[in-house]
Amino acid sequence: MSGLDQRVATVETQVASWTDRDQELLYLRSKLIDLEDRSRRNNVRLLGFPEGIEGADLFSYLRETLPKLTEITFDPPCGISKGTQAGPQAGPQETGTPPSYHSLLAATHVGSQTATGSQNARPIQIGHLEIRISADFSKETAERRKAFLSLRSRLCQLNVKFGPFEPARMWITKNGESQNFYDPEICKCFWMGYMTSPTPWK
Structure with a gap:
C-alpha cells in the first residue's frame, strides 16, 4: 500500500469513528432528555394567573385552589411539594388590570393526573383571564x-x-x-x- 493509500485509509477510519461517536452522543443526549422529563413528571404548569391573586403565600394558595380550579378529586389528597413563580412577568397593562405571570407548581404524585384531567375540563376563568394547565416537560x-x-x-x-x-x-x-x-x-x-x-x- 502506498503512502497516499495509507493516509486515505487512516482518514476513512477516523471519519467512521467520529460518525459512531456522533451517534453515541445523540443517543446519550436523548437519554438525558428522557431523565429530565421523568424528573418533571409530577410537575404541572399553570399559565396565566393574575399577579397578586395568591396573596402572601403562593404555596398555600395553590394547595387550596388547585383542586377547585381543576374540579378534580385527588386521591390521595393534593400534596404540593413546591410552588414557585416562573417565566417572564408582563408589565402593567393600559387598562389598569394586573399583569399576569406564569406559575409552576410541583404536585407530589398527582402531576400527570392534574394535567390529564384538566384537558377535558372547561376553560378555567379568573376574571377576564383564562388559566391553562399542562404537564411540565424539558425544553x-x-x-x-x-x-x-x-x-x-x-x-x-x-x-x-x-x-x-x-x-x-x-x-x-x-x-x-x-x-x-x-x-x-x-x-x-x-x-x-x-x-x-x-x-x-x-
Whole structure:
C-alpha cells in the first residue's frame, strides 16, 4: 500500500469513528432528555394567573385552589411539594388590570393526573383571564411536541393514519406498516417519501 493509500485509509477510519461517536452522543443526549422529563413528571404548569391573586403565600394558595380550579378529586389528597413563580412577568397593562405571570407548581404524585384531567375540563376563568394547565416537560421535549402538533393538520388532510406516543413521539402507518418517530423532521420526511424508515437509534 502506498503512502497516499495509507493516509486515505487512516482518514476513512477516523471519519467512521467520529460518525459512531456522533451517534453515541445523540443517543446519550436523548437519554438525558428522557431523565429530565421523568424528573418533571409530577410537575404541572399553570399559565396565566393574575399577579397578586395568591396573596402572601403562593404555596398555600395553590394547595387550596388547585383542586377547585381543576374540579378534580385527588386521591390521595393534593400534596404540593413546591410552588414557585416562573417565566417572564408582563408589565402593567393600559387598562389598569394586573399583569399576569406564569406559575409552576410541583404536585407530589398527582402531576400527570392534574394535567390529564384538566384537558377535558372547561376553560378555567379568573376574571377576564383564562388559566391553562399542562404537564411540565424539558425544553427539548416541549419543542418536539409543538413540532409534532404542527404536522397533525397536514397528516389529516392527506388521510395519513397516525397517533401520538407520550410525551413527544408519533407513529405513522404507511403501506400497512407502522413506524415510530422521535424526530418531527424525520417523521415529515418519511410521509413525504424521502425516507423509508426512521434512524435506528431513535
